[in-house]
Amino acid sequence: MELDLWVWAAFGVFVVAMLALDLVAFGRRGEAIPFRRALAWSAGWTALGLAFAVLLAAWQGRAPAEEYLAGFLIEKSLSIDNLFVFALIFAYFGVPAAYQRRVIFWGIVGAVVLRGVFILAGAALLDAFHVTIYVFGAFLVATGIRMARHAQVEVHPERKPALRLLGRLLPLTTRFHGDRLTVRVGSRRVATPLAAALVLVATFDVVFAVDSIPAIFAITRDTFIVYAANAFSLLGLSSLYFLLAGLMGRFRYLNQGLAAILVFVGLKMGLSDVYEVPVPLSLAVVVLVLAAAVGASLLRPLAEGERTDAGVRPGPGAPAPGAARPLPEEGGAS
Numbered sequence: 001m002e003l004d005l006w007v008w009a010a011f012g013v014f015v016v017a018m019l020a021l022d023l024v025a026f027g028r029r030g031e032a033i034p035f036r037r038a039l040a041w042s043a044g045w046t047a048l049g050l051a052f053a054v055l056l057a058a059w060q061g062r063a064p065a066e067e068y069l070a071g072f073l074i075e076k077s078l079s080i081d082n083l084f085v086f087a088l089i090f091a092y093f094g095v096p097a098a099y100q101r102r103v104i105f106w107g108i109v110g111a112v113v114l115r116g117v118f119i120l121a122g123a124a125l126l127d128a129f130h131v132t133i134y135v136f137g138a139f140l141v142a143t144g145i146r147m148a149r150h151a152q153v154e155v156h157p158e159r160k161p162a163l164r165l166l167g168r169l170l171p172l173t174t175r176f177h178g179d180r181l182t183v184r185v186g187s188r189r190v191a192t193p194l195a196a197a198l199v200l201v202a203t204f205d206v207v208f209a210v211d212s213i214p215a216i217f218a219i220t221r222d223t224f225i226v227y228a229a230n231a232f233s234l235l236g237l238s239s240l241y242f243l244l245a246g247l248m249g250r251f252r253y254l255n256q257g258l259a260a261i262l263v264f265v266g267l268k269m270g271l272s273d274v275y276e277v278p279v280p281l282s283l284a285v286v287v288l289v290l291a292a293a294v295g296a297s298l299l300r301p302l303a304e305g306e307r308t309d310a311g312v313r314p315g316p317g318a319p320a321p322g323a324a325r326p327l328p329e330e331g332g333a334s
Contacts, residue, residue: 035242038241049072068225074216077290079212079234082204082208086107110202123223138270141262144264148259172193173192182195
């Protein structure tokens with residue numbers, strides 16, 4: 001689609017307005033989010049994302065709407081993996097439930113901006129170098145195979161350079177100070193464990209963007225559709241997290257389903273010069289694979305002894321879920 005600059009600007013203003021609405025109306029600072037509120041907001045954000053497909057169909061026709069809908073479902077399903085890692089990071093640092101929302105919100109804001117940059121870069125690469133399509137396709141297939149071979153996501157927060165960099169910029173304290181990211185102690189400012197959690201959430205946002213952006217480019221090359229699908233999938237991420245927080249570990253086959261989707265879109269991208277898979281068929285494959293993964297998980301749920309916190313596990317030597325990460329005492333640096 002060839003859109004005027006004002007359309008991009010208007011959509012950007014809309015996304016900022018929706019983020020502001022989420023910040024103001026979803027919950028007060030320092031408040032744990034009840035399940036019913038998370039359910040209602042998650043349903044509302046999903047309905048808004050689907051309604052945009054209807055608007056797109058009336059505005060630009062059926063084909064762009066189908067491309068958007070397939071991309072939205074792919075991004076929405078892949079975002080669930082983000083939630084697994086968010087839950088592990090919170091458990092690693094012992095972040096109370098009432099403080100988690102602030103980290104997720106600012107992580108979403110960063111992801112909206114970051115993915116916009118990634119989308120523009122990916123589109124430029126595809127336009128300038130056709131061979132990039134094969135690189136993206138091979139990368140997605142390899143990522144899907146790797147995901148299928150590992151039923152759980154293993155994360156090592158203590159090894160992340162971003163956390164060490166934060167420690168060099170600001171001393172890290174072991175104590176929470178409400179939902180504040182930094183606090184002044186004596187004559188200097190220190191970072192709380194909540195700030196460390198936010199840095200790691202942002203770090204993993206980069207990793208997930210590297211996976212998800214090529215996946216949607218396998219569906220469409222239209223940068224507006226790609227960005228709209230990403231934006232709408234991210235807007236509901238906060239409520240979806242609190243909705244699924246107690247259920248994530250029950251979906252035994254979710255990783256395999258996501259892996260199958262990545263392999264499918266990778267093959268679709270790699271074979272696009274030989275055969276262009278119709279968008280309705282892509283949409284049907286995504287829906288059926290997700291339904292099969294969720295249905296199989298409900299039919300054969302994990303036993304209590306098999307479950308870990310949110311279906312993820314820390315690396316060797318990491319604290320048990322719920323235990324605070326051993327950061328340096330106030331005045332020290334990591």
